[in-house]
Amino acid sequence: MEWFWPEGFYTLLMIGVFAFAAFVWDMPIAVAMAMAAITGAIAAGEGVPLRHQVEGEFGYVDTILIIATAMVFMKVIQRTGLLESIAAWVIRKFRGYPVLLSLGIMFIIMVPGMITGSSTAAVLTTGALVAPVMMELGVPMLQTAAAISMGALFGMIAPPISIPAMIIGAGVDIPYVGFGMPLLICTVPLAVICSLWLIYPYVRKPRDEASLEAQLAKMSRVPMSLRLFLTVIVLVVLLGGERTLPLYWPSLGMPLSFLLASASGLLSGVRWNPIETVTEAIDEALPVMGILMGVGMFIQIMTLTGVRGFVVVSALALPSWTLYLGIAISMPLFGAVSSFGSASVLGVPFLMALLGQNEIVVASALSLVASLGDLMPPTALAGIFAAQVVGEKNYFKVLRHCMLPALLTVCWGIAVILMAKPIAKLIF
Amino acid sequence: MMTLIYRGIGLFVAAFVLRCMFREKSFWKQVTAAMVLIPLILRILLIK
Amino acid sequence: MRSSRGTALTAAALCVAVALICFVSARSFLAMRLPDPVAPAQGFERYNLSHWFPALKGSPGDSDVYIQDSGVPGGTVFIMGGTHPNEPSGYMAAVVYLERAKVTKGRLIVMPFANATAMGHNSPQEASPQYFSLDVDGGTRWFRYGSRATNPVYQWPAPDIYIHAQSGQKLDGGSKSNLNRAYPGVPDDSLTQQVAYGIIQLLNKEKVDLAFDLHEASPEYPVVNAIVAHNRAMELAAMVSMELEMAGIPMRLEPSPVNFRGLSHREWGDHSDALAILMETGNPSQGRLRGKTDAALAVTGKDKAYLKAAALGRLFIPYEGDQTLDLRTARHVTSMKMFMDMLGDVKEGGDVEVEGIPSFDDMMERGIGAFLSPVEDDRFDGK
Numbered sequence: 001m002e003w004f005w006p007e008g009f010y011t012l013l014m015i016g017v018f019a020f021a022a023f024v025w026d027m028p029i030a031v032a033m034a035m036a037a038i039t040g041a042i043a044a045g046e047g048v049p050l051r052h053q054v055e056g057e058f059g060y061v062d063t064i065l066i067i068a069t070a071m072v073f074m075k076v077i078q079r080t081g082l083l084e085s086i087a088a089w090v091i092r093k094f095r096g097y098p099v100l101l102s103l104g105i106m107f108i109i110m111v112p113g114m115i116t117g118s119s120t121a122a123v124l125t126t127g128a129l130v131a132p133v134m135m136e137l138g139v140p141m142l143q144t145a146a147a148i149s150m151g152a153l154f155g156m157i158a159p160p161i162s163i164p165a166m167i168i169g170a171g172v173d174i175p176y177v178g179f180g181m182p183l184l185i186c187t188v189p190l191a192v193i194c195s196l197w198l199i200y201p202y203v204r205k206p207r208d209e210a211s212l213e214a215q216l217a218k219m220s221r222v223p224m225s226l227r228l229f230l231t232v233i234v235l236v237v238l239l240g241g242e243r244t245l246p247l248y249w250p251s252l253g254m255p256l257s258f259l260l261a262s263a264s265g266l267l268s269g270v271r272w273n274p275i276e277t278v279t280e281a282i283d284e285a286l287p288v289m290g291i292l293m294g295v296g297m298f299i300q301i302m303t304l305t306g307v308r309g310f311v312v313v314s315a316l317a318l319p320s321w322t323l324y325l326g327i328a329i330s331m332p333l334f335g336a337v338s339s340f341g342s343a344s345v346l347g348v349p350f351l352m353a354l355l356g357q358n359e360i361v362v363a364s365a366l367s368l369v370a371s372l373g374d375l376m377p378p379t380a381l382a383g384i385f386a387a388q389v390v391g392e393k394n395y396f397k398v399l400r401h402c403m404l405p406a407l408l409t410v411c412w413g414i415a416v417i418l419m420a421k422p423i424a425k426l427i428f
Numbered sequence: 429m430m431t432l433i434y435r436g437i438g439l440f441v442a443a444f445v446l447r448c449m450f451r452e453k454s455f456w457k458q459v460t461a462a463m464v465l466i467p468l469i470l471r472i473l474l475i476k
Numbered sequence: 477m478r479s480s481r482g483t484a485l486t487a488a489a490l491c492v493a494v495a496l497i498c499f500v501s502a503r504s505f506l507a508m509r510l511p512d513p514v515a516p517a518q519g520f521e522r523y524n525l526s527h528w529f530p531a532l533k534g535s536p537g538d539s540d541v542y543i544q545d546s547g548v549p550g551g552t553v554f555i556m557g558g559t560h561p562n563e564p565s566g567y568m569a570a571v572v573y574l575e576r577a578k579v580t581k582g583r584l585i586v587m588p589f590a591n592a593t594a595m596g597h598n599s600p601q602e603a604s605p606q607y608f609s610l611d612v613d614g615g616t617r618w619f620r621y622g623s624r625a626t627n628p629v630y631q632w633p634a635p636d637i638y639i640h641a642q643s644g645q646k647l648d649g650g651s652k653s654n655l656n657r658a659y660p661g662v663p664d665d666s667l668t669q670q671v672a673y674g675i676i677q678l679l680n681k682e683k684v685d686l687a688f689d690l691h692e693a694s695p696e697y698p699v700v701n702a703i704v705a706h707n708r709a710m711e712l713a714a715m716v717s718m719e720l721e722m723a724g725i726p727m728r729l730e731p732s733p734v735n736f737r738g739l740s741h742r743e744w745g746d747h748s749d750a751l752a753i754l755m756e757t758g759n760p761s762q763g764r765l766r767g768k769t770d771a772a773l774a775v776t777g778k779d780k781a782y783l784k785a786a787a788l789g790r791l792f793i794p795y796e797g798d799q800t801l802d803l804r805t806a807r808h809v810t811s812m813k814m815f816m817d818m819l820g821d822v823k824e825g826g827d828v829e830v831e832g833i834p835s836f837d838d839m840m841e842r843g844i845g846a847f848l849s850p851v852e853d854d855r856f857d858g859k
Contacts, residue, residue, distance in 0.1 A: 434633045453481065457479060458482040461490075466501075469498050470501070471629070473531050474629040476629065
């Protein structure tokens with residue numbers, strides 16, 4: 001009880017206020033998080049600590065710029081008709097080879113995540129690109145969203161860039177070197193299994209060719225041309241150049257790259273209204289941007305009141321055999337506030353608790369488990385956007401289909417931790 | 429130079445957030461937009 | 477509840493609220509940029525880092541540097557605190573030397589707040605206190621509790637990946653604003669890289685023999701209560717470590733890793749003639765396991781979450797309920813004194829003699845505040 005009081009009470013209070021505001025009062029998630037944070041601070045005798053509330057928001061100021069500009073980019077490629085044209089082309093080309101098609105689609109979803117280290121980027125770029133293809137090929141809407149979410153997570157963790165792995169590494173002063181192979185071991189088997197599980201069973205089924213062809217013709221009404229592709233080419237060149245030639249390429253950052261690529265859409269030859277497109281993009285991105293602001297306040301108040309330490313040390317206090325259970329449960333759950341937050345707040349202490357294994361392999365596996373936070377409501381950055389991309393309003397329906405792949409991911413993550421030493425021997 | 433460009437991006441996003449806020453029909457969603465505006469403004473002004 | 481209607485009027489009202497919140501929080505954020513006043517002991521002359529690297533002149537990174545020359549030939553010792561301003565014993569130890577030292581042989585250079593802009597803000601989601609206070613003779617001294625990183629407003633945006641210029645080593649983008657990943661620095665890059673470059677210029681131009689970078693680490697971090705020494709400094713560090721052990725102030729000795737680049741203990745030693753030493757004490761107020769976070773935690777280190785973590789065997793320091801700033805500062809101050817006392821043994825003509833530095837027991841008994849001078853502090857007039 002001495003351990004529980006008062007921090008455990010604050011924890012329950014903050015979660016309770018959040019749940020009540022979000023589900024009973026039906027407030028936006030962002031506002032519910034802010035209310036929970038304020039209530040926690042008042043209960044802990046801190047009053048309404050304005051400075052802390054605002055400061056907490058800054059943890060995600062760069063992230064909201066990425067989200068806003070990535071959404072603008074996505075809206076632009078929708079408006080120009082590029083998305084549908086590409087989808088039609090891919091289906092025509094590969095529909096005779098279902099295994100290759102399934103694996104290829106999964107890889108395409110992962111690429112932006114691999115390059116940017118952001119699952120949101122994966123969902124909003126190639127995820128949005130392949131969503132119509134997959135659905136046209138017969139993959140049901142929810143499975144499509146689930147496959148995109150999982151692909152985005154694996155992309156985020158796969159090398160060359162894995163921000164959660166970097167965050168965990170930085171917390172114990174391990175430079176981000178030598179992570180390539182361990183991260184591939186963490187992600188590739190899962191990506192293959194998920195694509196064969198979520199995509200392949202549907203794309204191999206025979207379809208009504210006439211209806212498909214009619215649909216394809218409708219989708220490819222904007223002829224594919226180099227000009228139409230300009231937006232994607234600009235984005236690939238800008239982001240790819242920065243990653244592959246970092247010493248020579250100016251570091252523009254994702255927001256600027258997204259905006260430049262979007263601007264190049266004006267040269268696509270298709271007419272679209274920039275003001276209305278950007279407004280629509282920001283309007284759709286606002287709930288997630290707001291959630292991140294709420295999460296920022298929430299974490300800062302958790303830290304201020306001691307709730308964060310209570311949660312972390314309680315997780316570490318689990319007996320050794322349950323430590324793995326603790327990792328499996330607490331990291332994805334804490335990811336509800338963001339997978340990066342989970343990597344930082346829990347990943348680092350867990351890695352320290354596991355010192356003596358191979359730290360690089362363990363950090364890679366922990367980052368894999370942390371990535372599942374991007375499926376966890378209320379933030380569920382990968383999941384909510386994937387739902388949005390396929391046009392599903394209720395994210396929880398998508399989450400149901402992510403459950404088994406997520407469970408598999410956790411099991412694989414834990415297995416990699418348990419096998420860290422032999423794996424390290426094999427690859428280093 | 430890059431800082432200046434990013435202040436511009438911040439301003440660009442903030443302006444559209446403001447536009448969305450005024451077009452929004454739900455008060456609580458307007459509050460969400462307001463929460464997003466605060467750090468954007470403080471960063472554009474290079475205060476925090 | 478959600479059905480509450482939003483109109484242009486409510487939007488306008490929210491704009492007023494946003495403006496008000498921005499105004500109030502901005503005042504709090506900006507106030508933190510005002511420097512902490514110090515009272516250097518007699519004989520110190522004040523410079524700025526731009527004295528050694530003029531490109532920093534007028535920039536927010538142009539940190540104060542103080543030099544006391546005894547006039548008697550000997551070695552030169554450099555003491556640097558404030559690399560990470562969320563590690564207060566580092567800069568408090570430098571301040572104790574700055575306000576107490578009487579150099580009788582050789583020279584002493586003190587740079588108390590190395591990353592000046594990091595002193596002036598807090599990292600998001602850390603909920604750090606902005607200030608903490610100490611009782612001194614005739615009043616109260618206030619010090620800022622800053623951030624591990626350079627203030628982002630001076631080098632925004634952070635890159636996605638930080639590539640250490642000299643080695644090509646990749647780190648997360650946030651590490652670009654970590655002064656202790658920036659050495660030997662780059663003269664025309666971001667502020668942090670420039671400050672690092674300036675410090676290397678200082679070490680070389682002033683022919684520093686022995687250089688300290690003072691830090692703190694989380695109690696759950698393996699390198700804590702430790703001396704990290706460059707290979708050239710290992711012999712001296714080993715002697716000091718043994719001496720400290722005998723004095724009952726154990727500081728583990730760790731060699732500076734060769735493959736981890738950008739850190740002071742590696743790059744200072746590789747890019748100057750100084751014997752490079754980094755020291756870490758255990759600071760609960762920066763750790764990830766800490767409970768309630770406030771100024772009291774920074775000063776007392778009392779924390780029930782750490783007590784539980786200690787019982788679980790998760791810590792690398794002995795923790796019995798507290799870890800006072802007095803103790804942490806005294807560790808640094810005493811260790812540095814031993815280093816200086818033995819410097820002449822390993823470096824011919826490198827002797828530096830400093831008087832007036834309180835002993836470990838004195839600091840533990842009377843608190844470090846007893847060894848600081850009262851100062852005029854406009855920031856806290858009447859508060």
